[in-house]
Amino acid sequence: MSKVLVFTEFQNGNLKRSSQELLQFAATTGKPVVALALGSQAKTGAAQLAHHGAQEVLLCADTAYDAYNPELFSVAAAEAIQQAGASLVLASASSSGKDLFPRVAAKIGAGVVSDGTEITVSGDDVKVKKPMYAGKCFATAQFENAATKIVLMRANQLPVAAADTSKTATITEHAFTKPSLKTLIKEVVKGASEKLDLTEANVVVSGGRGLKEAANFSMLNDLASVLGATVGASRAVVDAGWVGHSMQVGQTGKTVAPTLYIAVGISGAIQHLAGMSGSKVIVAINNDPNAPIFQKATYGIVGDAFEIVPKLTEEFKKILAH
Ligand SMILES: Cc1cc2nc3c(=O)[nH]c(=O)nc-3n(C[C@H](O)[C@H](O)[C@H](O)COP(=O)(O)OP(=O)(O)OC[C@H]3O[C@@H](n4cnc5c(N)ncnc54)[C@H](O)[C@@H]3O)c2cc1C
Incomplete structure (x- = not known):
């Protein structure tokens, strides 16, 4: 056969x-x-x-x-x-x-x-x-x-x-034939924000346009490093050049299936949901109570990401230290 x-x-x-x-x-x-x-x-x-x-x-x-x-x-x-x-x-x-x-x-x-x-x-x-x-x-x-x-x-x-x-x-x-190589890989440099590939990560913290500018992703990097998470993003911020395409979650990005997905300042467009709705627990942080992401979220936090994310990071730090 x-x-x-x-x-x-x-x-x-x-x-x-x-x-x-x-x-x-x-x-x-x-x-x-x-x-x-x-x-x-x-x-x-x-x-x-x-x-x-x-x-x-x-x-x-x-x-x-x-x-x-x-x-x-x-x-x-x-x-x-x-x-x-x-x-x-x-x-x-x-x-x-x-x-x-x-x-x-x-x-x-x-x-x-x-x-x-x-x-x-x-x-x-x-x-x-x-x-x-x-x-x-x-x-x-x-x-x-x-x-x-x-x-x-x-x-x-x-x-x-x-x-x-x-x-x-x-x-x-088995030993396969080794051709004489025309190119050699000298070094592989991993993206600073990607601990584990998004598609393999157990915890993902993703940011969207609600973060206002690229520099504010540092807030997500802090939360991610406390949780051992990988940082993802919506297409809007990838298109804006804030982060690389390898971080995009969604229909035209990566499909993720972590145990925990935290969406920060992401509206929840259908194309984004297509890439993360298989997550086990979804936490959405958004200052618009009518944002579509809340319909998919297991837990929703209505509020300003700039107040909530640093507080979450501090709390997780304390809890996980024990
Ligand atoms: C063919 C096609 C393919 C696509 N593929 C993808 C894809 O793979 N992935 C993807 O993500 N998108 C994709 N899109 C784009 C998608 O339609 C949306 O435009 C995009 O997901 C929006 O990104 P966003 O949620 O970051 O931005 P927005 O829709 O602008 O949402 C920003 C959110 O941030 C909130 N916010 C603002 N300020 C704060 C604050 N201070 N605190 C908390 N929340 C705040 C707002 O209330 C809003 O809900 C695709 C579109 C098309 C047409």
Whole structure:
């Protein structure tokens, strides 16, 4: 039977939630699930792949794969797909996923659909729903004449159940061909405000136009550092150039699913809600009692963010110190 290969990623030794989603979805297709794991974190984390549904693991723990390099990764991924005989490949529509898999598709003559928000697999038939024209409408994409189908899914679109630690997988260590590289990654500089990628964060503190100016994000950074949270933003402030696009939550930004989402000075436009309404607990701080965000919020605080946020930060500091 044709297999599903899942391209997996680790962060701080833990399998990313986006990879957990893909593995668990792959297991529901009824096809054998192969996980590809590259880099030194993959070796210690390999068991986690089995716990989320991988039956086979193709592992290459070479430190050369610790930083993303498209030339190196595209050869490894292409070889792994061919070795596994996978007809369906699932990966995250992260910036590296979107950079990598068109290259892989070109190498092996596969079809590729990116930015999936829904996927259905029935035998060889794969349908992927994806936003078009910056989220103004959705398209359903299907493959034609593609023996190998590559689907890049947005994070936090598929459900994740708890890991089943009784599951095991066959782990095969593998050395993929290393091409002579034309580019080398010398250093990776993380954005100062992004502790953990938004899509993986358990607590998110997001700011909107109600913060008035870019400098006032420091108030959110203070709250976030007390809570161990990642800072996000609405599109209005991204478009204004206050923060980078990697911090945007919403239909045309990232979809988040944290345990706690704190929205500060965000009105709650439908496009913003599309990216955060899967959060477990939503706290909204807004000085307009009629702001639409309050309809989604678990707890609403009507008031001036400039008074409330510093008070919350101080209170959390005291509580969490114990
Ligand atoms: C195709 C398309 C895609 C889009 N994609 C996205 C997306 O991915 N993500 C996204 O966020 N938006 C997206 N948008 C934009 C969206 O429609 C809104 O314009 C945007 O979310 C508004 O951002 P905001 O809430 O920060 O600003 P505003 O709507 O201006 O809201 C600011 C809020 O701050 C409150 N406020 C003001 N002062 C204070 C204060 N002192 N204390 C507390 N509260 C205060 C106000 O009451 C108001 O509710 C998209 C739009 C389109 C058309």
